[in-house]
Amino acid sequence: MDCAGEKTMAESAGFALLTAAFALLLFLALISPAGAVPSYARQTGQECIACHVSFPELTPYGRYFKLTGYSIGKPFVTQEGFNYMPMAAMGQVSITNTQNNYETDPTTGQSSPVTQRNDGLVFCCASLFFSTKINDYAGTFIQWTYNNLETSADGTLGGHGQMDNTDIRAAYKYSSPGAAEPDWIVGATLNNNPTVQDVWNSTPAWGFPYTIAPLANLPSAATQLNGTLAQQVAGMGVYAFWQKTLYGEISLYRTADGAFSILREGLPTRIQGGVANLKGYNPYWRFAYSHEWGPNSIMFGTYGLMVDVYPDNLNTSTPTDRYKDFALDAQYQYITDPHTFTAQLNYIYEKQNYNASYPITVSTGAGYGAGPTPANPSDNLRQFLGKATYYYNRQYGGTIAYFSTTGSSDSGLYGADAGGNPNTPNSNGFIFELDYLPIQNVRLMFQYTAYNKFNGASNNYDGNGRNAHDNNTAFFNLWFAF
Amino acid sequence: MKRKHVALAAMFLSGVLTAASAQDNAAAIQKAAEEKAVNLCSTCHGPRGISTSPEFPILAAQRKGYLEAQINAFRHQTRGEKDAHDFMWGIAGNLDEAIIGGIATYYASQPPAPGRTTDPALVATGKELFDKGVPERGIPACQVCHGPDATGRDDFPRLAGQHAKYIVKQLNYIQSLVRSAPVMHGIVKDLTPPEMQAVAAYVQSK
Numbered sequence: 001m002d003c004a005g006e007k008t009m010a011e012s013a014g015f016a017l018l019t020a021a022f023a024l025l026l027f028l029a030l031i032s033p034a035g036a037v038p039s040y041a042r043q044t045g046q047e048c049i050a051c052h053v054s055f056p057e058l059t060p061y062g063r064y065f066k067l068t069g070y071s072i073g074k075p076f077v078t079q080e081g082f083n084y085m086p087m088a089a090m091g092q093v094s095i096t097n098t099q100n101n102y103e104t105d106p107t108t109g110q111s112s113p114v115t116q117r118n119d120g121l122v123f124c125c126a127s128l129f130f131s132t133k134i135n136d137y138a139g140t141f142i143q144w145t146y147n148n149l150e151t152s153a154d155g156t157l158g159g160h161g162q163m164d165n166t167d168i169r170a171a172y173k174y175s176s177p178g179a180a181e182p183d184w185i186v187g188a189t190l191n192n193n194p195t196v197q198d199v200w201n202s203t204p205a206w207g208f209p210y211t212i213a214p215l216a217n218l219p220s221a222a223t224q225l226n227g228t229l230a231q232q233v234a235g236m237g238v239y240a241f242w243q244k245t246l247y248g249e250i251s252l253y254r255t256a257d258g259a260f261s262i263l264r265e266g267l268p269t270r271i272q273g274g275v276a277n278l279k280g281y282n283p284y285w286r287f288a289y290s291h292e293w294g295p296n297s298i299m300f301g302t303y304g305l306m307v308d309v310y311p312d313n314l315n316t317s318t319p320t321d322r323y324k325d326f327a328l329d330a331q332y333q334y335i336t337d338p339h340t341f342t343a344q345l346n347y348i349y350e351k352q353n354y355n356a357s358y359p360i361t362v363s364t365g366a367g368y369g370a371g372p373t374p375a376n377p378s379d380n381l382r383q384f385l386g387k388a389t390y391y392y393n394r395q396y397g398g399t400i401a402y403f404s405t406t407g408s409s410d411s412g413l414y415g416a417d418a419g420g421n422p423n424t425p426n427s428n429g430f431i432f433e434l435d436y437l438p439i440q441n442v443r444l445m446f447q448y449t450a451y452n453k454f455n456g457a458s459n460n461y462d463g464n465g466r467n468a469h470d471n472n473t474a475f476f477n478l479w480f481a482f
Numbered sequence: 483m484k485r486k487h488v489a490l491a492a493m494f495l496s497g498v499l500t501a502a503s504a505q506d507n508a509a510a511i512q513k514a515a516e517e518k519a520v521n522l523c524s525t526c527h528g529p530r531g532i533s534t535s536p537e538f539p540i541l542a543a544q545r546k547g548y549l550e551a552q553i554n555a556f557r558h559q560t561r562g563e564k565d566a567h568d569f570m571w572g573i574a575g576n577l578d579e580a581i582i583g584g585i586a587t588y589y590a591s592q593p594p595a596p597g598r599t600t601d602p603a604l605v606a607t608g609k610e611l612f613d614k615g616v617p618e619r620g621i622p623a624c625q626v627c628h629g630p631d632a633t634g635r636d637d638f639p640r641l642a643g644q645h646a647k648y649i650v651k652q653l654n655y656i657q658s659l660v661r662s663a664p665v666m667h668g669i670v671k672d673l674t675p676p677e678m679q680a681v682a683a684y685v686q687s688k
Contacts, residue, residue: 041572044572044573045569045571045572045573045575046568046569046571046572046573046578047567047569049568050568050569050572060525061526063523064525072522073572073576074576173521175517175520175521179520180520180524180529180530181520181524181529182520182524183520246497292534293534294533294534294535295534295535295537296534296538335537336535336536336537336647337535337537337565
């Protein structure tokens, strides 16, 4: 790979190993009777569209498959022998174009690129999955990802492998005598990303956009629920789904250290700011109402998280900052042959109480470690995303989405403009996407992200004359799984 | 004499126990099949086999022999239209003969789905076709095999109450030979799309 920066021997060996694993998996997938489809398809004998509107968005049956512990179908090993390859692989090849990829330093007058590999063909990234039924009551979704374009602190790119989304669960179905459907599905999950266990695609972990340009310049503010804790924490929860109507889940999240450290394997845990470090066990909740009629299904829900975070992940002797996230979400799906229409809405409100970081910033002018340096004792951050998707024949698709981030102005977190006014985290814009799936596990896509506001302003948001729309991103991508 | 009586009694007892054991075994198989229907099939085919989505056929009150034949066709991959391939090959591949029989028994014994009329004029046209066929074009009446009320006959399937969209889709699959149905190929080969819509609307209304 022609990555910028020197690659170490270990990185080269890692990439070679990954390539060999990919080749082996491709071979095994091709000789498998289930064809070139991932491991759940081999497990169930069903095609991707049984569970996915288009990956990763789940159909009602896909939600049932996940809620019942990924346990439909057969285990990969039985008394009769080895049934199928329980592993799968995924990769993406793309070209990204940033509208204005150059920024001029006002003091030196020198121009430099904002993102790397702009307009170049890149392979990024590759994932391996161990996703399979264990027995009639349990199954796994375990993803490991190799990012060959990982950006180091000094801006160089290099290869890096780490644990990605993981959800290991067990479930039990209970039907009263004479029942027509399961009255209860109850289960337990161990996962490493709040909302990765959720079955509706309105929540962040499996929400739109399902993939983005690997090196794009992105808005900086995000709520804790929106990926900030992803792959850094261990969550243990129990859930119940009553008569396919009411869903409830309670989980507790903690730092993924000690016995749970496998859930964040590969992350820079010994670097300041490398991972989040939570104090104790932190509650997450999820409640939803679901209804299906004809080819339609709808869900209205709420979920949230309250976490106490050590500002310096390497120092647990300090007080903690508290983040309280409350979210509302909804999903509608109309699934027929050949027309499919789906829509999701998601709104997250986050209250940030800087009980640790604000006092230290006021008294010393700096935060704890790489932690935040707020100018206010508390702030709020609000994120909204709404998207609508149409697919014809599950093959030709189009999506339009609107996203928005708004929040308190805080010069400590977001800087200030030339007049000394504190900046906001505000960003918003649209995402347009066109998709073509020649076969169900291969997607050709064109995604265009248009910013109206970026990190607080539409124009000159960084004080160097850069405007929000300079970050508009065109992304051509080939995404495949086998 | 006494010894003969003892032997006869032992044989009788053994017969009773064997019959009871077979009965227990059959009951256990039926229970397992119904659990499969309740916990798995119902996800797409609806509670007691009455699906709400027209993409998935209603199974309630379907003929037992027809159900068995179709599940076996999925299992042996001899019914191969896209939906069968994408959804049912995998599901049926994990079932054995006994469970298939139990599932068919379960759905055959469920109360039928109520009829649903969307377009009375279309239903009337469909009734004419269903009851009388189109003799001048050599299309026989559907009711000859599917019964005067479309409830099926022997192993000919029940059509009454079935989703019209599903009926039209299957007629197209059979007409284009994507789905093998030897008796039906000759009957539907000249059926036009409006005729398919009409007859489907009629049987859905029953």
